[in-house]
Amino acid sequence: MLRVTKLADYGIVLMTQFASYRESQTHNARDLAAEVRLPLPMVSKILKVLAREGLLVSHRGTRGGYSLARAADGITVADIIRALEGPIAVTECTDKVNGDCDLERVCPVRSNWHRINEAIREALEKITLAEMRRPFPPGLVKLTDPRSVRTFHA
């Protein structure tokens, strides 16, 4: 588990596909669905959301379609997940702004979850579509031994 939904999964596949096109060229839902071999209604639905969230721009009418809203290296995996399934929050208490978990005060786990969540979010934030298009270099994310850590982002 710790699973991303199919919406996000497909969404990333689709966006990666866009990244492999020449820029500013529009492609319609039907052709895209055929290319990535996913059901048209799903593709259609996902593209709509991605457009609404500002990752794609849409062009209606005959010979309309979608194209990337920004350059491929300006769109991250985190962007896509956020667009399709909301803020990245591994647990409920990393999501809600405040005051809902009555354990807040005493829960020693909470602050740690926040950090773990941040780490994951940042990892996804660093991966751009441009990098997804090709096999990206290994070692993108590197773990440091907690015992040897000095300071980092406050």
Add this chain to the structure above:
Amino acid sequence: MLRVTKLADYGIVLMTQFASYRESQTHNARDLAAEVRLPLPMVSKILKVLAREGLLVSHRGTRGGYSLARAADGITVADIIRALEGPIAVTECTDKVNGDCDLERVCPVRSNWHRINEAIREALEKITLAEMRRPFPPGLVKLTDPRSVRTFHA
């Protein structure tokens, strides 16, 4: 989203609680539930699974209960998640061993998902219960710029 289930969430809280006890002292489900303020049946169910998966040892009968199977620094967040919700796999295709996704061959995204998944898994693998007990040092996970990466785990 990218959410962990409540089972794993609660499981981590419970295990952290164990880590704060003197070792090899057993605690029963009822007391634990009261301490962390979670419903007893849930706590009971989770402890059972954790015992079955070898993270806790159980002692039946009067004055029975559970205790950690290993030292707190030998149990990781990844262990707990795996015990309660199976292998850590962000997408379906990072999970199944092989051959189910007919896109396998052509899908350029697949290998990248694997790496992302590995990164997340490793991050969780590095965080032990001993570290969860207290606020752990910041900068546990550090991202490197893909353009400056040389080599790392093959």
Add this chain to the structure above:
DNA sequence: CCTAATTAGTACTGATTCGGTCTTCAATGC
């Protein structure tokens, strides 16, 4: 201006999973 193509928006549905409870059985200590 008409028509075909295409996206926008939304409602709907079946299946699955989640979160949680309950019941029954097995083991253990006193």
Add this chain to the structure above:
DNA sequence: GCATTGAAGACCGAATCAGTACTAATTAGG
């Protein structure tokens, strides 16, 4: 042997997921 505790699993309502269908709005092109 009896009270206490865990083991195992059935069960259920609610939420979410994955996917479909339908209607309205917009545009290009003749």
